[in-house]
Amino acid sequence: MKNEKLWELILTDREKRYDLICEIIEKYKKPVLCGKLNYAGENKNNELSQKAFKVLLNLLKDNFKEYMLYEKILEGYDGKAVIMALNISPINAKKLSISIEDSHPLGRIFDIDIYDLNKVPLSRREFGRSRPCIICTDDARECIALKKHSFEEVIKKTDKIIINYFKGDNENA
Template identity: 45%
Template structure:
């Protein structure tokens, strides 16, 4: 757990460094994946889907992008020449509409300040397992890590299987 927290801190300092260098908003994309192993086959597969979506969605606005890999899993950092609120709105749309969107975690920073869903009038995230307020479920430990991982991994496997079968038809 210590290494995961250290990775998160390093990523935050990298966000600050990128903002200092470019003075444009920074998008950070990663997978919302519980447990100590954030580099499972499923987590990496889901990250690859997220990465492809973000590259496609923000291609014309990208000044810089890089992928980090560590104990906290993979993450992408993108410096974007676009208004932070517009970026967050586009990010929330991905999180809300893509079949894996609920496990995507897309944050937008301007310096050390992040743009929240509430800033745009969106509701807080819902629990992936039961649909209730995610923060309440986490605080009250309503679901075990194994239960959440099983749910998430199943969703990722179904998506990958569907995607592979579509590609087989082409």
């Protein structure tokens, strides 16, 4: 790791986000959505990630507007995230989340987690789905575990997907 202090700050942000998710579940007694980007590397707050996050935020607001009880935008070293308490079953929320991730041109970099009342995120695998690797389309978890691709390679591909989306070239992302 290049900058251990920065990675500590990123991990602290993730812990704070999870703590907030737990607090919201306790308060509303409803499932919670956490939407953010899968953006590798240290700089999760660059211009491209900010633009992509706005797309994700608008999609989530549009798709979950009738179920939203609470919404908060978080900003930090781990990038932006949106937290929503939802008046919908966790299973239906996850199905809708998977649909967004699988159908939108930027969906490969979206990370939409649904936490149930036990404060556990529902897994795509529970729905017979896995997340494809952004580089080779194998199972992303396997590629990460095997370190098949460098951070630089993943960041370059992610940036290309975002750039092509805003240029209107979604076929070559």
